[in-house]
Amino acid sequence: MTVTRFAVDLGVLPVALDLGGTFVFALSGAAAGVKHRLDVFGALVLALVAASSGGMVRDVLIGAVPPAALVDWRYLAVSLLAGAVVLLWHSAVERLRNPVQLFDAVGLALFAVSGAHKALAFHVGPLPAALLGMLSGIGGGIVRDLLVAEVPTVLRAEIYAVAALAGAAVVVLGSALGVPSSLATAAGALLCFGLRFMALRRGWRLPVAGEQEPSADAAKTRWRA
Amino acid sequence: MTVTRFAVDLGVLPVALDLGGTFVFALSGAAAGVKHRLDVFGALVLALVAASSGGMVRDVLIGAVPPAALVDWRYLAVSLLAGAVVLLWHSAVERLRNPVQLFDAVGLALFAVSGAHKALAFHVGPLPAALLGMLSGIGGGIVRDLLVAEVPTVLRAEIYAVAALAGAAVVVLGSALGVPSSLATAAGALLCFGLRFMALRRGWRLPVAGEQEPSADAAKTRWRA
Amino acid sequence: MTVTRFAVDLGVLPVALDLGGTFVFALSGAAAGVKHRLDVFGALVLALVAASSGGMVRDVLIGAVPPAALVDWRYLAVSLLAGAVVLLWHSAVERLRNPVQLFDAVGLALFAVSGAHKALAFHVGPLPAALLGMLSGIGGGIVRDLLVAEVPTVLRAEIYAVAALAGAAVVVLGSALGVPSSLATAAGALLCFGLRFMALRRGWRLPVAGEQEPSADAAKTRWRA
Structure with a gap:
């Protein structure tokens, strides 16, 4: 049943990015587990879930079942x-400054670009491919935060989903314009990580609906907490 | 891979209902974002998620991937x-009385009937079609409420999932009995919205397991709060 | 579209186990609803969701759509x-000691083995089949706990996902070694339930990351609360 689907050859680069994203999202999940005083196995489950949710949602949405994370x-x-x-x-x-968010930012960038690549390989159009890249990037963090009863970073935050969308869009644009895949991928991942990192470190954020002015200090405090 | 699936022609009516439901669920999501003091982008993400979750779950469950909300x-x-x-x-x-719940009630009705239509178009049987209509209706609100750490309306509430199920069942029954599609759709959507609206405004609710008597006053207070 | 997929014959045993797991997970969901003072319909919704989430996730991941729980x-x-x-x-x-967790333990065992069976019937490899069995087992409880705003048992707990994985692995191993299916199934379900039950009653647990020593007394107290 699923044999023909796996004939889609992703190539080495997207798989390497996907495994890299899996590794850092698992770091973020385990770090969140330690922060919330879970036991050893709970922290491992959270690592697994954070690492595989985004990719599993992407694979289900493009019909690539069973998902790579299981197979x-x-x-x-x-x-x-x-x-x-x-x-x-x-x-x-x-001892790192906010390890959950730092690993999360790296995973966001890697999954956004690998997700866009995989969606394009499954012949999805440009807009859905960019959205699927964004979803792959933000999915793991959403599930991780939900499971430990935190409002997900994607909602609380500073630039987050928009960074993933920008990174995925660079890959989709690069593919449409015939730019070499590795170049577009590196540019997309760097753009996403750069946006997210500056948002975290510099307190870049968008105004709260209904407030007069964004408070950069408040954001910085939260990040250091 | 997904080409044959898209040969299913839904017709204009279900797509219009689906887009209408998407619009009002997005209103409810953005209003929930404003209520919870999210920033501008967080509120937009919540609008997107509330608007697309129900339909995406429905599309994945009937095998219509990638889902319409992405494509x-x-x-x-x-x-x-x-x-x-x-x-x-x-x-x-x-200034509206409880805007999140009001938009949510309209979206519930529109998605319940459009979901039942889409499931029937994919040759799903009558019971699963009604259940898929219900799931399409309640899915967006569940994800929206989970993301802002509220117990979902579908569990706290007064008549909610049962209203969606009733609306979807009218569409399925109408299709089985050969009633014109637009008539059954209007009747189903009105029944669902009517039940939900009366439950909200009049405090109609079901007894709490283990309590002697439902408190209509308590429900009304909650609705106004 | 989905006709050929249903040609997969699961046999009587996995379906009976799946229905049994559905029954006890629904008991756990309804008991959680009563515990959280939901109204009658909310408790029924929670029963439905707890009973069907794990199996629906499994069916979506192996491409068996629409899922059995709907069809x-x-x-x-x-x-x-x-x-x-x-x-x-x-x-x-x-009056039972912690009814939610008790029913949950039975459902975990039944779904872990039926999930592994169903995954094998869909020609999934041994590792994904064991993981899908685990996911089927833990899925319902995760969604149930999320909906009532509790950190899921799978993260808080004592031995949980590992018990489901062990039960599913016995089924997969039994199938690889040619052990009669009913024997491997019984052994897997008993192993999973036994591990989980002892963890609950005896306070078996894994060390919390960063703590010196696991506190068996604390676990027992939590279980009686």
Whole structure:
């Protein structure tokens, strides 16, 4: 039933990006587990869920079932490895400034571009491909935050979904214009990560509906908390 | 891969209802964003998510992937338009009695009937078609409420899922009995909206398990709050 | 479109297990509804959602759409029956020690083995089949807990996802080794339920990341609360 679907050859680059995104999202999930005092297995489950939700939603939406995260053992291995890294060196991880958000920003960028690539490989049009890239990027963080009863970063935040959409759009545009795939991918991932990182570090944010003025100080405080 | 699936012709009516439901659910999402003091982009994301979750779940469950909400640019445009309306006129929106629930009731009715239509067009049986109509109706509100950390209306509430199921069932029955599609659709949507609206305004509700008597006053107070 | 997919014959045993799991997960959902003071219909919705989420996620991930929970009326009937049982005899149910978790443990075991069976019937490989069994088992409880704004058991807990994975793995191994299906199924379900039950009753748990020592007393207290 699913054999013909897997004839779609993604090439090495998107799979490597996808596995990289899986690794850092799993880091963010395990770090969120440590922050919320989950037990070892709960933190590993959160690592797995954060790492695979975005890609699984993308694969279901383009009809690539069973999703790569279930079929390809490397996704599971990479997630468990990331979980083990955080659990073994959690004191080092906790010394980072907001480790959950930092790993999340890297994963957002990698999944946004790999998601756009995979959607294009499944012959989805340019607008849906960009939206699917965005969804792949933001999906894991949404599920991770929901499970630990936090309002997801994508809603609270500073530039987030818009950064993922920008990164995915660069890949889609590059493909339409015939730019070499690796160049467009690098540009998209850097744009997404750069936007998100500056939003986090500099407190870049959009005005709250109904407020007079955005408070950059408040955002910075939240980020350091 | 997905080409044959799109050969299913839904006709103008279900698509118009679906876009209408998308618009009002996006209004409810943006209004919930304003209520929870999200920033502009967070409110737009919530508008998008509330508007597209129900239909995306329905499309995935009947195998219509990629879902219409991703493939057809009008869904995105209508959602962003609704978000912009709320953000520009939020003081007017906030003067409405409980705007989130009011828009939600309209969206519930429109999605329940359009969802039942789409399921029938994909040759799903009568019971699953009614259940899919209900799911399309309640899905967006559930995801919207989860994301802002509220217990979803469908659980807290007064008549809600049962109203969506009734509306969808009218469409399915009408199709089985050969009633003209537009008539059954109008009757189903009115029944669903009417039940939900009366439940909201009159405090109609079902007894709480374990309580002696339902408190209509309490429900009314909640609705006005 | 979906006709050929349903040519997959699951046999009597997995369907019976699936319906059994549906019944007990619906009991757990309705009991959670009573515990959180939902009204009658809210408790029934929670029963339905807890009973069908895990299986629907599994069916979507293996491409078995529309999912059995929508297509086969027995799933709906069994869920509503379980909801009615809890609502009619809720005082008896509340006299049980932690009824939500007890029913949840039985459902976890039944869905883990039926999920692994169904995945194997759809020609999924051994690792994804075991993971899909685990997902089928844990899915319903995650959605149930999210909807009533609790951190899901799978994250808070003692042995949970690992029990489901162990039960599903026994079914997959049994199938690979040619062990009679009913024997492997019984062994897998008993292993999963046994692990989970002992974790609940004896306070078996894994260490919290960053703590010196797991506190078995704390776990026992939580379970009795």
